[in-house]
Structures are given as structure tokens and as C-alpha cells.
Amino acid sequence: MSTPTRTAAPAGTDTPPQRLPLLALLALATAVFITSLTETLPAGLLPAMSADLGVGESAAGQTVTIYALGTALTAIPLTTATAGWRRKRLLLAAMAGFAAANTVTAVSANYPLTMAARFVAGVAAGLAWALLAGYARRMAPAHLQGKAIAIAMAGIPVALSLGVPAGTFLGKVLSWQVAFLVMTALTVGLLAWIAALVPDHPGQPRGAAKPPMLRTLRVPGVTPVLFVTLVFVLAHTVLYTYIATFLDGLGMGRSTDLVLLVFGAASLAGIWIVGALIHRRLRALTLASVLVVGTAAAVLALFSGTPALVYAAVTLWGLGWGGVPTLLQTAAGDAGGDEADAAQAMLVTLWNVAMAGGGVFGGVLLDLAGPSSFPWTILLLLAPVLLVVAAARNHGFPARRS
Incomplete structure (x- = not known):
């Protein structure tokens, strides 16, 4: 796995190397880290953000919702509009969008401006998510494409294991604004890394046919993967967005950063x-x-009064969730075949529809039924997910990958 970057294809070519270009893939993993952390950082900062912005915690939770909404509304049209752009240029543009949005979030003193900045960050994420998995695949030979995507998607659990707890700690010790400014500094460094070490690839040739989304939905296996994406991510987001509030209800609010570290x-x-x-x-x-993940939700639903079991459940939750982005991105690419790019764009859109829906749905549950309702909701949502994965044994989630 630790191969030198000279194995990357020369800039301007689309021929994958015979080994994994590790430093280039780690740059993509860092881009995923920044994208994921920008999305989830408010989860550990909701109490402080709500106090400084003068809104309730359910309203502060909508900073996650508006981010996801920006991605959901723009992923497909922006992916279509930028299909001909060279991939490095597009990735640099997306990362620059994060730098600008996180800076505005950090200096904003009012809720509407913060929400506007979060929406812009979501638009940048729409570009990034639709690009990154395909970029990683194109850097690797066919038999290593799954591993290439796994390396790139490793930025998600790193964001959850290090980024969110570190951001939560910074929010306690300094301020939540400092956490977002640190994100800007990381992004500026990443821009230089991408420019120096990530190989370029062409976009689609001008005039190339773009597959209609409805036609992509008729490809066997695409619809089950998209359904699983929508509902599984919704189940996860309902609790994750309000994890600080959930832990407060258990008397574990001071341990939020440690719980997130375990996760x-x-x-x-x-x-x-x-x-x-x-x-x-x-x-x-x-x-x-x-x-x-279902087992973790059951433990949280039945035994949340015991801190040791809460930590055990969070460990299971993280273990089950960590590989889900890689699994679903790979399943969508496999199922889509010649229309994999369209399938990936639809997956990104539904992923973020679920993120937005989780923020809204979780806020409603918080106001109407309290945070103890979150684990039970996860269990209800995961039941049809399990049935669809089990049924899609020929297409979507086949027993044997081609």
C-alpha cells in the first residue's frame, strides 16, 4: 500500500497506474476529511453555537440540515454542468468553496448569515462528493479500485474519530469559531497539496451524451442501492446530529468529546x-x-442508563457505520456500470437529502418526544434497509462481484 507517487498516471492522461498512488489518494482522503468534518462539526458544538447565535438547539441543528440541503439541491445539476471540467480544477474549486464558507461561518455573529455560509459549504460538498469516489477509482488498476475508494473514504472516520472530538474540545477550551477557522487553515494547506501531487484527469469529452437519470434508475441494482443509502443515512443522522443533546439527556454531556472519539x-x-x-x-x-448498527441502537434504547453500555453501543455503532460510505459508493459504481457517474451523483443527492431529513426529523422528534426516541427510530428505519439488502442478492448487493 505504501507506494511512491511516481506510480500515478501523468497529468492529462486517463491511464491508471499499476499500483496505488498513496500520496495522491491521501490528498483525496484529506478532502473527504474536510468535507465530512465541515458537515458534522456542529454535532459536537450545538450548545455553544445555539447560545452564541441566540437560537435553540433544534434550530442550531439545522446548520447540518441546510448544509445537506445545499448538497442535495446542487449535486446533480452541478455534476452535469461541470462534467467537461478537468478533475483537478474541479476539486480545487470545491476545496476553495469550503475555505470561504468555513471562514464566514467562523466570523458570523448572526443566524441567517451562518445558515447562508453553511448552504454554500453544502454546494461545495455537492461537487466534492460527486467527484471523489470516481477520482479515486481512476487512479487505481481495476483490481485495486475498491481499496483506492476505501483509502479516500477513510477521511470520514478520521473526521469522526479525531476531527469532531478535537473540534468539540476546541469549542470548550476556546470557542466554536476557532474550530471553523482551523478548518479553513487545513483547507488552504490541502489546496497546495492537491496542486502539487494529485494527478489530473480529463472530464467528459465535449458533446458526450449524458445519461438521463430515469434511465439510470432502470439499471438493475441501482434503485436498491439508492434506497439503502437514503434510509440508512437517515437513520444514522437522526442520532448523530443531536448526539450532544442525547448525551445531555443521559447526564453524559461532559463526555461528548470522548464518546465521539470512541465512535x-x-x-x-x-x-x-x-x-x-x-x-x-x-x-x-x-x-x-x-x-x-441495529444492535447498537437496541442497546441505546434499552440500556442507556448504564454509561459502560452506552460506550459499548457507540463502539458498535462506529464499527458498523465506518465502512458504509465505501460500501455504498462501490455498490453504486458496480450497479451503474456504464452509467456509474450518474448513479454516483444520485447517491450523493440522496445521501444529503437523508442528512437534511435527519436534521429536520431529529429536531421534530427532539421537540415532540425527547432524545430518548432516537434509538427506537433507528431500529424502525433499519428494518426495511435489512430487507432490501437481503433481497438484492442478484443486483445491487450481489453475492459475487464481477
Whole structure:
């Protein structure tokens, strides 16, 4: 895995190397880290953000919703509009968007401006998510494409295991604004890294046909993958967005950063397992992820009064969730075939529809039923997810990958 960057294809070509260009893939992983952390950072900062912005915690939670809404509304049209752009140029533009949006979020003193900045960050994420998995695939030979995506997607659990807890800690010790300014500094450094070390690839040729989305939906296996994406992400987001509030209700509010650290460390283990086995065991890994997250929700629903069991449940939750982005991105690419780019754009859109829906739905549940309703909601949502994955054994989540 630790191969030198000279194995990357020369700029301007679209021929994958015979080995993994590790430094280039780690740059993509850092881009995923920034994208994921920008999205989820408010989860550990909601009490402080709500106090400084003069709104309730459910309203502060909508900073996650508006981010996801920006992605959901723009991912498909922006992916279509920029299909001909060279990939490095597009990635640099997306990362610059994060730098600008996080800076405005940090200096904003009022709720509407903060929400506007978060929407812009979501637009940048729409570009990034639709681009990154395909970019990683194009850097690798066919037999290593799953591992290439796993390396790139490792930025998600790293954001959860290190980024969110560190941001939560900075929010306690200094201020939540400092956490967003640190994000800007990281992004500026990443822009230089991408410019120096990431190989370029062309976009679609001018005039190339773009597959209609409805035609992509008729490709066998695409619809089950999209359904699982929508509902699984919704189930996860309902609790994750309000994890600080949920822990407050258990008397564990002071341990939010530690709980998030445990979750993220377990997520790293989950993505390592997925990266090692995905080439042969995509279906089994997806089924296991649903069952492990469901078990974690059951423990939180029944035994949340015991802190040790809360930590055990969070460990299971992270272990089951860590590899899910890689599993679903790979499943969508496999199922889409010649229309994989369209399938990926639809997956990104539905992923962020679910993120937005989770923020709104979780806020409604918080106001009407309290945070104890979150684990039960996860269990209800995961039941149809498990059924669809189990049924899609020929297309979508096949027993054998081609």
C-alpha cells in the first residue's frame, strides 16, 4: 500500500497506474476529511453555537440540515454542468468553496448569515462528493479500485474519530469559531497539496451524451442501492446530529468529546475491515453493517442508563457505520456500470437529502418526544434497509462481484 507517487498516471492522461498512488489518494482522503468534518462539526458544538447565535438547539441543528440541503439541491445539476471540467480544477474549486464558507461561518455573529455560509459549504460538498469516489477509482488498476475508494473514504472516520472530538474540545477550551477557522487553515494547506501531487484527469469529452437519470434508475441494482443509502443515512443522522443533546439527556454531556472519539476510533476499524474485504465480500459486509448498527441502537434504547453500555453501543455503532460510505459508493459504481457517474451523483443527492431529513426529523422528534426516541427510530428505519439488502442478492448487493 505504501507506494511512491511516481506510480500515478501523468497529468492529462486517463491511464491508471499499476499500483496505488498513496500520496495522491491521501490528498483525496484529506478532502473527504474536510468535507465530512465541515458537515458534522456542529454535532459536537450545538450548545455553544445555539447560545452564541441566540437560537435553540433544534434550530442550531439545522446548520447540518441546510448544509445537506445545499448538497442535495446542487449535486446533480452541478455534476452535469461541470462534467467537461478537468478533475483537478474541479476539486480545487470545491476545496476553495469550503475555505470561504468555513471562514464566514467562523466570523458570523448572526443566524441567517451562518445558515447562508453553511448552504454554500453544502454546494461545495455537492461537487466534492460527486467527484471523489470516481477520482479515486481512476487512479487505481481495476483490481485495486475498491481499496483506492476505501483509502479516500477513510477521511470520514478520521473526521469522526479525531476531527469532531478535537473540534468539540476546541469549542470548550476556546470557542466554536476557532474550530471553523482551523478548518479553513487545513483547507488552504490541502489546496497546495492537491496542486502539487494529485494527478489530473480529463472530464467528459465535449458533446458526450449524458445519461438521463430515469434511465439510470432502470439499471438493475441501482434503485436498491439508492434506497439503502437514503434510509440508512437517515437513520444514522437522526442520532448523530443531536448526539450532544442525547448525551445531555443521559447526564453524559461532559463526555461528548470522548464518546465521539470512541465512535470515530471504531469507525476507523470498520473502514479498515471493509477495505480489506470489499473486493470479495461487499454483500456480507453491508448486511453486517446494518445488523451491527441495529444492535447498537437496541442497546441505546434499552440500556442507556448504564454509561459502560452506552460506550459499548457507540463502539458498535462506529464499527458498523465506518465502512458504509465505501460500501455504498462501490455498490453504486458496480450497479451503474456504464452509467456509474450518474448513479454516483444520485447517491450523493440522496445521501444529503437523508442528512437534511435527519436534521429536520431529529429536531421534530427532539421537540415532540425527547432524545430518548432516537434509538427506537433507528431500529424502525433499519428494518426495511435489512430487507432490501437481503433481497438484492442478484443486483445491487450481489453475492459475487464481477
